[in-house]
Amino acid sequence: MRVLVTGAGGLLGSKLVEVLCAKGHEVYSGYLEHLPPKGLPLKFDVSNEDEVGRAFGASRPEAVVHLAALTDVDRCEVEKELAWRMNVTGTGNVARLCRRYGALLIYASTDYVFKGDRGMYREEDEPDPVNYYGHTKLKGEEEVKGTVDEYCICRASVIYGSTPAAGKTNFALWIMERLREGIRIRVATDQWISPTLNTNLSMMIAEALEKRLIGVYHMAGATRVTRFEMAKAIAEAFQLEGPLIEPVKMEELSWKARRPRDSSLDVSKARGALENMPLELGYALKLLKAEMASPVKS
Numbered sequence: 001m002r003v004l005v006t007g008a009g010g011l012l013g014s015k016l017v018e019v020l021c022a023k024g025h026e027v028y029s030g031y032l033e034h035l036p037p038k039g040l041p042l043k044f045d046v047s048n049e050d051e052v053g054r055a056f057g058a059s060r061p062e063a064v065v066h067l068a069a070l071t072d073v074d075r076c077e078v079e080k081e082l083a084w085r086m087n088v089t090g091t092g093n094v095a096r097l098c099r100r101y102g103a104l105l106i107y108a109s110t111d112y113v114f115k116g117d118r119g120m121y122r123e124e125d126e127p128d129p130v131n132y133y134g135h136t137k138l139k140g141e142e143e144v145k146g147t148v149d150e151y152c153i154c155r156a157s158v159i160y161g162s163t164p165a166a167g168k169t170n171f172a173l174w175i176m177e178r179l180r181e182g183i184r185i186r187v188a189t190d191q192w193i194s195p196t197l198n199t200n201l202s203m204m205i206a207e208a209l210e211k212r213l214i215g216v217y218h219m220a221g222a223t224r225v226t227r228f229e230m231a232k233a234i235a236e237a238f239q240l241e242g243p244l245i246e247p248v249k250m251e252e253l254s255w256k257a258r259r260p261r262d263s264s265l266d267v268s269k270a271r272g273a274l275e276n277m278p279l280e281l282g283y284a285l286k287l288l289k290a291e292m293a294s295p296v297k298s
């Protein structure tokens, strides 16, 4: 399949293009600043409709995986106009071009569309975001639903992976780096998540694309944990200094944006629809360790 991936140099995108290329798809890797590791690179800004039009003209995609977004939750809270332009205007542009080209659209969304008052959210539960990032991602979902008939919205939660991407670390790598350097870290005991390994999510997205899965799916890890429990699990899996992880409450962390207390996701719908199922945290960490021991060469 001819596939255009936006945000292909990011944490999820860099792994997804690796997976799609290995499966033999013709992959066009959209980026803005960070050159993606695989696929035919296409530099364009998703918030600029003309540039998006030219990228579609060059790639003529049968399917598009739209990952490009401003993902820094605190920055979205402060720079609201920029967040809207990237996450809502950008998604609207991509969705309209998908309609024009008859391309299937897969859109990566987030557990942060939910309020977080109870957790284990299902696809049909009512979203009610508590911060601006979640608000813009929800508006992005609405752009997708209102524009194209053939779409798949994949909601994930706290994505992590073996390699820094787009010039940034990720939650799992940050924990490993700090603990290896002997630095104490403060991690929340009152924030529940469904941590998602980028490789597992990439396999699920690739399958969704090949099966032309339509609708909203929670494609996250299968284990509900607090951030603190996840940090401890990483320390154990990688034989690092667990005692350096200090338990704190969310209110003690100097975040600019509010976080949902429990935005864990129920993944039974994805489990029923896919052969590549959401992985339990323990198994995902074993995979992560194996990936870090023998990284894929680009």
Ligand SMILES: NC(=O)c1ccc[n+]([C@@H]2O[C@H](COP(=O)([O-])OP(=O)(O)OC[C@H]3O[C@@H](n4cnc5c(N)ncnc54)[C@H](OP(=O)(O)O)[C@@H]3O)[C@@H](O)[C@H]2O)c1
Pocket (backbone or CB within 6 Å): 006, 007, 008, 009, 010, 011, 012, 013, 030, 031, 032, 033, 034, 035, 044, 045, 046, 047, 066, 067, 068, 069, 070, 071, 072, 086, 090, 108, 109, 110, 111, 137, 155, 156, 157, 158, 159, 160, 165, 166
């Ligand atoms: N990370 C998580 O925990 C998480 C959880 C749930 C859902 N998601 C969603 O999953 C998707 C991927 O997340 P991620 O963590 O892989 O993000 P990421 O590492 O921050 O990568 C996002 C990419 O978007 C690109 N981008 C930003 N603005 C752009 C623009 N105007 N035009 C073109 N490209 C632009 C950036 O490209 P350059 O680097 O080239 O500038 C960047 O590589 C996002 O839609 C996010 O909302 C993420």
